[in-house]
Amino acid sequence: MSNEDNLIVDAATRIFQDMSEPGVINAAEAGEWPTDLWNTLEESGLTLAWGDEALGGAGVDMLDGFALLKTAGRFSVPAPMADTLLAAWMLSHAKLQMPTGPMTIAPTQAEARIAISADGVLTGTARHIPFGRNADHIAVLARDGDKAVVALVKRADCAIRENINLAGEPADEVSFDGAKAIATASAPDGLDEAALVAMGAAVRSMQMAGGLEKILDQSVQYSLERSQFGRPIGKFQAVQHGLAELAGEAAAAGAAADAAAEAVSRKGGLGTGALAEIAAAKTRVGEAATRGAAIAHQTHGAMGFTYEHSLHHATRRLWAWRDEFGNESHWAIMLGRMVAARGADELWPFVTGD
Amino acid sequence: MSSNAFRFPDVEFTPELKALQQEVRDFLAAEKASGGFVPVADGWGFGVDLEFSRKLGQKGWLGMTWPKQYGGHERSSMERYVVTEELLAAGAPVSAHWVADRQSGPMILKNGTEEQKKTILPRIAAGECHFAIGMSEPGSGSDLASLRTTATKVDGGYKINGTKIWSSGAHFCHYMIATVRTGGTRDEKNRHEGLSQFLIDLSIPGIEIRSIKNMAGDEHFNETHFTDAFVPDDCLLGEEGDGWHQVTSELGLERSGPERFLSSAIVLTEAARKIGNEPDDREALMLGQSVARLKSLRRMSLGVSGLLQEGGSPTVEAALVKDIGTRYESTLLNDIRQVQPTEPLGQSTDDFARTMAEGLLRVPSSTIRGGTNEVLRGIVARQLGLR
């Protein structure tokens, strides 16, 4: 998937360059909602990229939406861009009209269950809800008995216990007890908690691929600016080799995230169709994040350990996101079970995607 | 916005490619079943089977992309990719023809005389003519441009003197493409000048080939000594003095393929057979991590092939994939060992124990042959603007 000639990416890049700069990211971490950034994104239709046009969304192609998320990952966008896209995706599958304003989704763990009664009243608590406190609405995958239901809930009707992830992004606990959904629809076949989490993993993989590109660029630039022993540190072979490895990790992550995005867009993201590619992506991208962020920090010395320097905007997100929607080993174990179930002679065909 | 990130084009796997893939899979399954070959670890490096190479030639799977007039089949780089990756994944013994098909043939096609193309390429495509690589010398490994072997102009040709080393398969190969000095000096400044490539018939007088047994016990690489070996003028490959440029593009071909991460695929397959359908968490973790790494490597590698198909020379991208790919292979066998203990036995009838033994003793070469990972990272670092 190439991002170069993508109009949506161009538009987003311009907005992020102006409005998602380090000062805005720090302010957001201090609790200040990035009003200008969000309003501009919303006016441009980007926040509802994955929403069906007939339902009030922007009707953007799935792959373009992923390209947008990679760009957002590059810029450490301190707003629920990805989460609103996910919510819009979910609402579209349930054929529910989408509201404007920031959204998020629940639950974010495959084994979590939120109950809903026949008249639309919810019970249950969901932990680690990205940007929970900032969302106007939450798209919830709830259960009426066994039946999966998509419910649109006003955040104001829920109780929030604030928490943050490693990047200082809101990762709140949301209690739905007694909240009444403003709209509900039964979930289509294949849309369950596991499918939602898998889609979240595909999304985080793409954001992380963007983050890795960012720290590669920052590290290369820093190594040419910072001098020691009379020359730029980038002239030392040990530093060069670290950065070459970082470039490799970023490229591998990009390839893995692209493969997942394509599988999702081909197969709609529901059911098990894209599961292998998503599992492979979250596994490989998570590995790349670990190694890549370590190299980036080593290259930046003490400066990269300061709050002042912006390296941590991307690295802390990489560390947070690698654990969200299932970490590397969670997905690797799932992938390994899929491989084993098909048997040794099918291992290679599995790699080639047959 | 400019970024240092490497991008690999997305390659579409067409129904035609799928059909070819299936054809190769069926062929390999039948061959294996009938005892046509026994899967080996690192079969492209060490599995020599002259008969099997000939069979592939008959199938039309060698020289695939070359013009028909030279015995080729005018198929795409992607089709060639599909065939090679299937052979690798199956652990087929394809070492004999590998170099000729991958790099020597394409070098002749690009730089050779009409006579060379007509006489040599069809034999390579038939799986009957094999090539050795003459780059390294006792004093010149990573620092290839420091090489000392000379070709001195004499009446009607050149006299070659010097020693090439680590020449894989030279003992059964028919030709070597050797990079030698025809002028210039070994000075730091202009060492890249005065190098030339020669297409040398290894049966001529003045050449002595001495086997060097490797630590895995394979009779694989050699020392090739040249003492006043006379080659006629038309053995000069390409332009005199253009050798550095030529050998660089030869290395591009040498580094660009999926063999750089599929040498041990067969060991992973045999490990999966041992593990069975219901793995415990550690076994599943190993399988999942390995497959995830393989999938992303393959995607990048397909991208390299796509760049080749577009007529590009993806030297840096190939170096990047080789670096990650060979490091993946270096850890793979150890990862497998941790969850599927075995005492690797070289003569075992158990395919897992045997291929593991082959793999463990051969894999240390993967981060060295074709350019060390340190050299590859230097290439990537240069692209990043650091050198």
Ligand SMILES: Cc1cc2nc3c(=O)[nH]c(=O)nc-3n(C[C@H](O)[C@H](O)[C@H](O)COP(=O)(O)OP(=O)(O)OC[C@H]3O[C@@H](n4cnc5c(N)ncnc54)[C@H](O)[C@@H]3O)c2cc1C
């Ligand atoms: C199985 C096998 C088959 C081979 N087949 C062939 C063949 O058919 N034809 C042929 O011509 N060659 C062949 N080679 C040789 C191969 O190309 C060389 O081994 C390789 O280029 C490295 O050279 P070297 O072994 O002399 O190592 P050296 O160059 O001596 O390197 C030793 C170590 O020092 C490191 N090093 C060297 N220079 C630097 C530097 N500037 N910065 C950082 N680190 C550095 C290297 O990375 C390596 O780790 C083969 C090698 C093997 C193992």
